Amino acid sequence: MIDARLFAPAALATILRRTGELGFTMASEPAVGALLRTCAATRPGGRLLELGTGTGLATAWLLSGMDAGASLTSVDTDDRVQQVARQCLGDDPRLTLVIEDGLAFLQRTPSEAYDLVFADAMPGKFEGLHESLRVLRPGGLYIIDDLLPQPNWPDDHAARVEGLLADLSAMPTLAIAALEWASGVIVAAKR
Numbered sequence: 001m002i003d004a005r006l007f008a009p010a011a012l013a014t015i016l017r018r019t020g021e022l023g024f025t026m027a028s029e030p031a032v033g034a035l036l037r038t039c040a041a042t043r044p045g046g047r048l049l050e051l052g053t054g055t056g057l058a059t060a061w062l063l064s065g066m067d068a069g070a071s072l073t074s075v076d077t078d079d080r081v082q083q084v085a086r087q088c089l090g091d092d093p094r095l096t097l098v099i100e101d102g103l104a105f106l107q108r109t110p111s112e113a114y115d116l117v118f119a120d121a122m123p124g125k126f127e128g129l130h131e132s133l134r135v136l137r138p139g140g141l142y143i144i145d146d147l148l149p150q151p152n153w154p155d156d157h158a159a160r161v162e163g164l165l166a167d168l169s170a171m172p173t174l175a176i177a178a179l180e181w182a183s184g185v186i187v188a189a190k191r
């Protein structure tokens, strides 16, 4: 049977255990992680950005797809959860972990600085969408998930997602694959 976890990066089991111990409920699922790994592998020597490290699950998948010349910066405001990523993945010299508001990070980042952006926090997705696309170079990939309805969504979130999808679909600079799969994923390439 096909199961994304069969090919999981080595650190994943420990990160998952620590994620459960912390009671962190916003973790990415393995299928999305596997897609991220494949996308990361298409960027040899690439500069990758993750907004919303959490405990580092997607971070581990992204690193497992990257080659030795690529680099990944991952940003979160919560040191308590990012600490897990630091302890489990921090020895990897390709990874830079940053504690900062994602929008502030985007605003101080030069245009076209990244080859792939995984926007997994409010900034870069529901706020600062244009900033997030500005830091992506042409040919770069913009990836978001959690777009299909979930029981824990606040009342106003469905409308917010619809607004985001409308904004993205009105952007001629993006070639979008909207995947009704896993938690609901968009992979978009910047023309």
Ligand SMILES: C[S@@+](CC[C@H](N)C(=O)[O-])C[C@H]1O[C@@H](n2cnc3c(N)ncnc32)[C@H](O)[C@@H]1O
Pocket: 026, 027, 028, 051, 052, 053, 054, 055, 056, 057, 058, 059, 075, 076, 077, 078, 081, 100, 101, 102, 103, 120, 121, 122, 123
């Ligand atoms: C959906 S979770 C990230 C999950 C993670 N990428 C994974 O693979 O499991 C969203 C994360 O965004 C972080 N966050 C919340 N507000 C933020 C902000 N303003 N800037 C950056 N990160 C933020 C939260 O602390 C949380 O860890």
